[in-house]
Amino acid sequence: MNIRYSSDRWLPKLVLSPTLAASLVFVYGFILITVALSFTESRLLPNWEWAGVERYAELFDNDRFWVSAKNLAIFGTLFIGISLVVGLVIAILLDQKIRGEGFLRAIYLYPMALSFIVTGNAWKWLLNPGLGLERIVQQWGWTSFTFDWLVNPDRAIYTVVIAGVWQSSGFAMALFLAGLRGVDSEIIKAAKVDGASLPTIYRRIIIPSLRPVFFSVTLILAHIAIKSFDLVMALTGGGPGTASDVPAIFMYQFSFTRGQLGVGAASAVMMLMTIVAVMVPLMYAEARSGRER
Amino acid sequence: MNRAGRFLLYAALVSTAFYALAPMWVMLSTSLKTLDEIREGSLIAAPHAPTIEPWLKAWGTACSGVRCEGLKPFFLNSLLMTIPAVLISTLVGALNGYALTHWRFRGSDFLFTALLVGCFIPFQVVLLPMARLLGAVGISDSVFGLIFVHVVYGLAFTTLFFRNYYIGVPGELVKAARVDGAGFFTIFQRILLPISGPIFMVCVIWQFTQIWNDFLFGVVFAGSDSQPVTVALNNLVRTSTGVKEYNVDMAAAIIAALPTLLVYIVAGKYFVRGLTAGAVKG
Amino acid sequence: MASLGIHNIRKIYPNGVEVLKGINLDIADGEFLILVGGSGCGKSTLLNMIAGLEPVTEGEITIGGKRVNDLPPKDRDIAMVFQSYALYPSMSVRQNIAFGLSLRKVPKAEQEATIARVAKLLQIEPLLDRKPAQLSGGQRQRVAMGRALAREPQIFLFDEPLSNLDAKLRVEMRSEIKLLHKRLGITTVYVTHDQIEAMTLGDKIAVMKDGVVQQFGTPDEIYNRPVNTFVAGFMGSPPMNLIPATLAINDGKLCAEVTVGPTGSKRVHLPLFGFDTSTLDTLTSTGSSVLLGLRPEHLTDTGRSNGMTANLTVPVDLAEPTGADTLIFITLGGARCIARLHPTAVAGRDEVELVVDTSAAVVFDRHTQEAIAFARV
Numbered sequence: 019m020n021i022r023y024s025s026d027r028w029l030p031k032l033v034l035s036p037t038l039a040a041s042l043v044f045v046y047g048f049i050l051i052t053v054a055l056s057f058t059e060s061r062l063l064p065n066w067e068w069a070g071v072e073r074y075a076e077l078f079d080n081d082r083f084w085v086s087a088k089n090l091a092i093f094g095t096l097f098i099g100i101s102l103v104v105g106l107v108i109a110i111l112l113d114q115k116i117r118g119e120g121f122l123r124a125i126y127l128y129p130m131a132l133s134f135i136v137t138g139n140a141w142k143w144l145l146n147p148g149l150g151l152e153r154i155v156q157q158w159g160w161t162s163f164t165f166d167w168l169v170n171p172d173r174a175i176y177t178v179v180i181a182g183v184w185q186s187s188g189f190a191m192a193l194f195l196a197g198l199r200g201v202d203s204e205i206i207k208a209a210k211v212d213g214a215s216l217p218t219i220y221r222r223i224i225i226p227s228l229r230p231v232f233f234s235v236t237l238i239l240a241h242i243a244i245k246s247f248d249l250v251m252a253l254t255g256g257g258p259g260t261a262s263d264v265p266a267i268f269m270y271q272f273s274f275t276r277g278q279l280g281v282g283a284a285s286a287v288m289m290l291m292t293i294v295a296v297m298v299p300l301m302y303a304e305a306r307s308g309r310e311r
Numbered sequence: 312m313n314r315a316g317r318f319l320l321y322a323a324l325v326s327t328a329f330y331a332l333a334p335m336w337v338m339l340s341t342s343l344k345t346l347d348e349i350r351e352g353s354l355i356a357a358p359h360a361p362t363i364e365p366w367l368k369a370w371g372t373a374c375s376g377v378r379c380e381g382l383k384p385f386f387l388n389s390l391l392m393t394i395p396a397v398l399i400s401t402l403v404g405a406l407n408g409y410a411l412t413h414w415r416f417r418g419s420d421f422l423f424t425a426l427l428v429g430c431f432i433p434f435q436v437v438l439l440p441m442a443r444l445l446g447a448v449g450i451s452d453s454v455f456g457l458i459f460v461h462v463v464y465g466l467a468f469t470t471l472f473f474r475n476y477y478i479g480v481p482g483e484l485v486k487a488a489r490v491d492g493a494g495f496f497t498i499f500q501r502i503l504l505p506i507s508g509p510i511f512m513v514c515v516i517w518q519f520t521q522i523w524n525d526f527l528f529g530v531v532f533a534g535s536d537s538q539p540v541t542v543a544l545n546n547l548v549r550t551s552t553g554v555k556e557y558n559v560d561m562a563a564a565i566i567a568a569l570p571t572l573l574v575y576i577v578a579g580k581y582f583v584r585g586l587t588a589g590a591v592k593g
Numbered sequence: 594m595a596s597l598g599i600h601n602i603r604k605i606y607p608n609g610v611e612v613l614k615g616i617n618l619d620i621a622d623g624e625f626l627i628l629v630g631g632s633g634c635g636k637s638t639l640l641n642m643i644a645g646l647e648p649v650t651e652g653e654i655t656i657g658g659k660r661v662n663d664l665p666p667k668d669r670d671i672a673m674v675f676q677s678y679a680l681y682p683s684m685s686v687r688q689n690i691a692f693g694l695s696l697r698k699v700p701k702a703e704q705e706a707t708i709a710r711v712a713k714l715l716q717i718e719p720l721l722d723r724k725p726a727q728l729s730g731g732q733r734q735r736v737a738m739g740r741a742l743a744r745e746p747q748i749f750l751f752d753e754p755l756s757n758l759d760a761k762l763r764v765e766m767r768s769e770i771k772l773l774h775k776r777l778g779i780t781t782v783y784v785t786h787d788q789i790e791a792m793t794l795g796d797k798i799a800v801m802k803d804g805v806v807q808q809f810g811t812p813d814e815i816y817n818r819p820v821n822t823f824v825a826g827f828m829g830s831p832p833m834n835l836i837p838a839t840l841a842i843n844d845g846k847l848c849a850e851v852t853v854g855p856t857g858s859k860r861v862h863l864p865l866f867g868f869d870t871s872t873l874d875t876l877t878s879t880g881s882s883v884l885l886g887l888r889p890e891h892l893t894d895t896g897r898s899n900g901m902t903a904n905l906t907v908p909v910d911l912a913e914p915t916g917a918d919t920l921i922f923i924t925l926g927g928a929r930c931i932a933r934l935h936p937t938a939v940a941g942r943d944e945v946e947l948v949v950d951t952s953a954a955v956v957f958d959r960h961t962q963e964a965i966a967f968a969r970v
Binding site for chain 1: 355407411429432436439441464470541545564
Binding site: 483484487489491494501502 | 607641644645646665666667671672673675676677679681682683684692693696697740744750752
């Protein structure tokens with residue numbers, strides 16, 4: 019093992035070392051610093067005086083934090099659920115030897131190329147209570163139609179779901195379609211020979227075999243949902259008031275505009291915990307079913 | 312399937328396509344209308360007398376915050392930030408992927424797993440220390456700071472892309488080159504690079520889209536002069552000088568989206584491959 | 594050109610797995626060494642270590658008497674042909690051949706001359722400007738050989754170079770490699786799992802299993818005097834029959850007592866010719882049970898008798914005509930055995946009379962599986 023015969027021995031390690039160092043400092047190190055900050059007296063400036071769990075107590079006492087957590091739960095569940103269903107349905111429809119499939123696929127997927135800021139602004143305009151969707155329906159003859167979700171505190175978070183689903187269901191579709199194309203065609207032939215109808219084949223054979231795709235799509239959508247910041251900023255700005263606040267906005271405002279570094283850090287740690295809490299069971303379940311297969 | 316079923320199938324697909332396209336159509340038509348027409352006409356109707364006034368204003372004179380120079384300076388900021396960040400992170404990722412697959416050493420698999428964590432963390436958890444660091448080094452409020460941040464947090468993804476691609480390149484190719492007398496960099500340059508075209512496309516497009524569309528780092532780390540276009544767009548839309556100019560807002564939104572849309576239209580195949588590859592993490 | 598020495602070579606991976614457990618092989622300048630064995634026996638690892646592609650855990654490798662353990666591949670003056678050919682996909686055939694030369698800063702004119710010489714030797718002149726993707730499997734193989742030949746190395750290394758070719762091409766390339774070696778006389782190490790390649794190509798064969806060389810010798814030694822049942826079973830197709838038998842003295846002659854047929858009710862005594870009886874005395878006195886190793890061609894029909902034989906009538910379980918010969922499956926000593934007969938000797942019979950050439954037999958210990966006696970000394 020103690021061969022040192024050329025630069026090729028250490029060059030690969032040298033090449034990797036800046037990335038390793040960056041990861042150690044800027045990912046692992048910074049996470050530790052943030053965790054540490056969340057246990058200090060920091061307000062406007064970092065203050066390394068130990069404060070125990072005071073910041074967390076403050077965080078959990080804050081109604082706004084709970085609003086944002088509830089909003090994240092609503093947004094996350096609906097956004098992931100609807101994107102999964104819409105994506106899967108379109109993928110199955112597209113899988114029926116459709117003429118112009120490539121063209122349609124390109125149309126479904128283009129929103130993914132847009133910034134959430136752009137998407138948010140587009141939907142803000144579409145859902146504008148005075149001039150948007152509401153007025154079109156009224157112009158079509160349904161004069162009593164109202165659609166004021168964007169300015170309705172009880173409904174604002176659902177507009178975020180609408181825009182989010184619009185942007186991401188094409189992505190789910192693309193992954194599901196790739197999964198559908200990967201199903202062994204001989205299994206489908208065998209099922210046909212056994213006399214199974216097309217819906218049965220999808221329900222009993224194809225969709226169950228897409229398990230790993232469900233896993234990756236859910237993982238990524240959950241990730242997008244928990245980090246969601248720009249979409250909400252652009253669409254509702256967290257409003258009306260704080261009605262559509264999400265943890266990412268809470269974290270941003272407490273850390274950078276309200277001068278509450280400690281609380282901001284605590285909320286960031288909570289976000290990390292949420293991702294860990296979602297990812298670890300998902301990945302564990304997937305790894306276990308992977309062994310069973 | 313019978314004809315009626317077929318018809319329903321196409322009807323469903325085409326109406327979904329309309330749903331996908333509708334917001335873009337409304338943005339585009341709104342951006343070409345006068346404010347009067349917006350107030351009186353229909354949201355989805357095509358403009359009667361198209362005008363490019365809103366576009367010119369959005370590009371050159373609209374106010375974003377206190378600056379009334381349109382999106383132009385910020386669009387340039389985004390270019391200055393995105394291009395170097397994409398190139399650096401892609402190149403380093405390529406070398407990392409190459410070293411991790413064809414020059415494995417004890418612990419290299421563990422190292423890769425450790426790097427992957429960077430793909431999963433919510434960036435909120437690193438914002439505070441990074442803001443302090445950039446301030447201390449003196450590159451906060453500058454494009455350099457943004458380039459640095461995007462490179463650092465893009466490396467996990469670019470390394471993943473190249474690692475997954477290079478793992479499919481037969482190890483015998485590298486062995487043959489070593490017997491022929493080539494070293495680490497020669498093999499990378501002469502053997503691996505010439506066959507890496509597709510993965511470079513995927514990686515560059517992915518990084519370009521991510522960095523161009525980023526808002527969080529932009530809004531936290533950029534100063535008023537180094538803002539990327541996404542942040543400027545958000546400010547522009549929020550800056551009201553009396554009348555709300557929806558046509559200018561929409562023109563600005565399309566301008567901010569144009570580069571990534573263009574990439575999508577020109578190289579959609581690689582874009583999709585990037586999404587799918589990014590999805591199969593680890 | 595150079596001799597090659599492999600002394601007490603061990604390879605232990607960081608996870609503790611020991612894939613080579615002390616290998617010793619020496620071949621002279623110009624010899625053709627075959628490393629043969631099943632998958633996982635360590636033969637490719639050993640080849641990679643000779644090439645310098647894997648570090649040596651323990652032991653010493655010498656090329657031309659000079660220790661090369663610490664030399665990188667490029668300084669060992671070797672050339673290697675890989676199983677997948679490993680042609681650089683982005684380069685033309687010409688560039689593939691010239692790559693190693695250009696890295697060694699060989700002058701352009703000399704490179705051209707080398708390419709021309711190699712291309713002519715391997716008849717790949719019309720392919721020089723093609724990319725690997727445009728070549729057939731056989732053509733790729735030739736180019737891979739050409740790339741190795743261009744370097745005029747001290748040692749050639751081949752890692753299962755023919756296993757990706759179809760059967761016909763494989764036979765063709767096999768003889769071509771043999772011709773090239775004869776013409777150029779370059780020391781060669783050749784890894785294969787194919788015992789026919791091993792027999793036809795090698796000057797020396799090392800049969801490996803589980804990181805240990807089971808036997809190292811000439812093809813003739815390996816084939817006729819296998820040191821244990823593994824080597825006996827690995828080399829030869831169909832493999833050597835291993836017949837459970839008991840040694841005994843019958844009519845003053847050394848005999849092997851064997852049951853015949855599926856039921857095993859019949860017993861015969863096969864006289865063993867040409868054995869040095871003294872070495873077997875101790876065994877026979879205790880009526881020791883052994884395995885009698887006999888190749889299929891030594892269990893044959895009466896037409897092929899050479900005098901040093903015993904005759905035997907056995908029931909035929911199954912006959913498999915292969916064209917030139919017919920193989921019959923019979924039961925001897927309770928074990929399934931194969932005999933090689935002339936087709937006319939079998940046709941339509943339930944029983945055949947076999948001639949057993951016991952002077953070619955090998956006696957193995959039934960417990961240790963090691964050879965304990967050979968007939969031809």
